[in-house]
Amino acid sequence: MTPFHQILANNLVASITNYTVWFAITFWTFLETRSVFATGMIAGLYLVFIAGTAIWFGSLVDHHRKKRVMLASTLVSFSFYVLAFAFLSATPTGRMSDVGSYQLWAFIGLVMLGVLAGNIRSIALPTLVTALVEEDKRDRANGLVGMVSGIGFLTTSMISGLLVAWGGMTATLILAMVVSIPVFLHLRFVTVDEPTRAPDIAALPRRVDLAGTLKVVGAVPGLFALIIFSTFNNLLGGVFMALMDAYGLSMMPVQHWGLLWALVSTGFIASGIVITRTGLGKNPLRTLMIVNLISWAMAAVFTIQPWIWLLALGCFTWMFLGPFAEAAEQTTLQKVVPYERQGRVFGFAQAVEQAASPLTAFMIGPIAQFWVIPFMTDGTGAELIGDWFGTGPARGIALVFTIGGLFGIVLTTLAFNSPYYRKLSAAYLKPEPT
Numbered sequence: 178m179t180p181f182h183q184i185l186a187n188n189l190v191a192s193i194t195n196y197t198v199w200f201a202i203t204f205w206t207f208l209e210t211r212s213v214f215a216t217g218m219i220a221g222l223y224l225v226f227i228a229g230t231a232i233w234f235g236s237l238v239d240h241h242r243k244k245r246v247m248l249a250s251t252l253v254s255f256s257f258y259v260l261a262f263a264f265l266s267a268t269p270t271g272r273m274s275d276v277g278s279y280q281l282w283a284f285i286g287l288v289m290l291g292v293l294a295g296n297i298r299s300i301a302l303p304t305l306v307t308a309l310v311e312e313d314k315r316d317r318a319n320g321l322v323g324m325v326s327g328i329g330f331l332t333t334s335m336i337s338g339l340l341v342a343w344g345g346m347t348a349t350l351i352l353a354m355v356v357s358i359p360v361f362l363h364l365r366f367v368t369v370d371e372p373t374r375a376p377d378i379a380a381l382p383r384r385v386d387l388a389g390t391l392k393v394v395g396a397v398p399g400l401f402a403l404i405i406f407s408t409f410n411n412l413l414g415g416v417f418m419a420l421m422d423a424y425g426l427s428m429m430p431v432q433h434w435g436l437l438w439a440l441v442s443t444g445f446i447a448s449g450i451v452i453t454r455t456g457l458g459k460n461p462l463r464t465l466m467i468v469n470l471i472s473w474a475m476a477a478v479f480t481i482q483p484w485i486w487l488l489a490l491g492c493f494t495w496m497f498l499g500p501f502a503e504a505a506e507q508t509t510l511q512k513v514v515p516y517e518r519q520g521r522v523f524g525f526a527q528a529v530e531q532a533a534s535p536l537t538a539f540m541i542g543p544i545a546q547f548w549v550i551p552f553m554t555d556g557t558g559a560e561l562i563g564d565w566f567g568t569g570p571a572r573g574i575a576l577v578f579t580i581g582g583l584f585g586i587v588l589t590t591l592a593f594n595s596p597y598y599r600k601l602s603a604a605y606l607k608p609e610p611t
Contacts, residue, residue, distance in 0.1 A: 180369050184309075187363055188247075188325070190356065190360050191295060194356045195353075198258070198291065198292055198350070198353050200438075201340055201341050201349040202219070202346065203219055203422050216419065217541060217545070217546070222285075222289065226289065234300050234524050237520070238300050238304060239521050243304060243371060244367065248365065250296075253291075254353075261284060306507070306511060309369075315511050316457050316504060320449050322507075323448060323452060326445055336352075339435060391525075407526070416476070420545060420577060424488075424575065425437065437485075441493040444493040444497035447497055452501065466593050469585070470589045471494065471498055473582050475495065480574070481575070483572070506526070510523060510526070549573040553572045553576055
């Protein structure tokens with residue numbers, strides 16, 4: 178097994194560990210509090226932390242050996258899981274059911290920081306694709322990364338639902354602590370030959386160089402526009418993260434919801450297989466825009482009726498298309514950005530793109546809880562469309578998805594037909610390394 182494949186396997190187990198905890202804390206909080214507002218806040222806070230730390234994490238990746246920062250990521254996650262477990266054990270159970278309890282939010286914060294530390298790996302991995310994979314094979318390698326992510330998502334979805342149903346967050350944190358140990362030990366003995374840093378780059382101060390990162394991004398024709406276009410996926414992602422669990426758990430028990438996510442996560446695997454075999458085509462930007470358009474269209478219809486099969490189809494489509502957009506962006510960055518700057522550029526792109534999701538999550542959670550749900554329960558919406566759309570809290574959430582999807586279709590269509598899209602497409606076809 179090559180070093181790249183060993184790192185990919187190690188990252189798979191680490192991702193399963195971290196995102197099992199993430200799914201579990203969201204499921205568990207909703208079941209404890211029955212509050213859509215709480216799940217929306219969790220999603221929003223997490224994405225704010227992702228956006229706020231991404232540039233710093235990217236600088237860490239560029240300034241240190243990639244393997245070293247990945248090892249540090251595992252240690253930090255493990256430490257926060259230990260603290261969260263100790264805090265949960267010492268807190269009266271009743272306090273965790275009160276959405277206004279500081280103990281609940283302190284516990285969520287500890288868990289969130291443990292998951293957040295794992296994000297360093299998501300920034301370091303695409304830079305290792307650059308270092309360890311030949312240029313003409315990177316799009317397929319990125320597809321393999323997407324496929325492995327799908328396997329992890331499938332496993333995560335299944336494990337988290339069963340864990341919460343069986344042992345709550347206590348069992349989840351115990352599993353995370355136990356698995357983190359072999360993940361660290363395995364990576365410790367993987368040999369990674371990274372390119373030697375140029376003397377002028379090595380002599381630079383190790384700090385968060387935002388100005389230098391902006392200069393690199395600005396020097397590549399169309400790169401800023403690529404990052405802006407990529408935020409469309411994350412606008413949709415914010416709606417999904419804020420409301421999807423609440424919607425799904427209103428229709429089925431938590432263990433069934435986790436198994437459904439495991440089923441639809443095969444979309445990640447299927448798309449990874451397609452990308453590894455066919456690549457991304459001549460114009461990755463066109464792929465990105467088509468993915469956005471289809472995703473928004475599906476978001477507008479997959480909750481039009483409270484049918485589980487329609488919900489599953491919508492989630493599968495979202496999972497299947499996501500890796501195409503991510504691989505398109507990563508393949509472009511890996512070719513046009515110097516290796517020694519890629520961590521910062523990947524971090525910057527993540528920070529800008531993820532900034533859209535917290536905005537959506539923070540807005541959608543309260544809007545759904547305090548306006549749309551009453552509107553569709555016993556308000557005007559229930560009177561106007563309740564006969565065919567349905568009424569109640571779950572149908573209020575469904576209406577948010579439909580409106581958001583229609584709005585996204587309009588935005589994506591405008592972007593697809595803009596002169597900026599045509600200019601950027603031309604730049605993609607003839608990228609010039611800085």
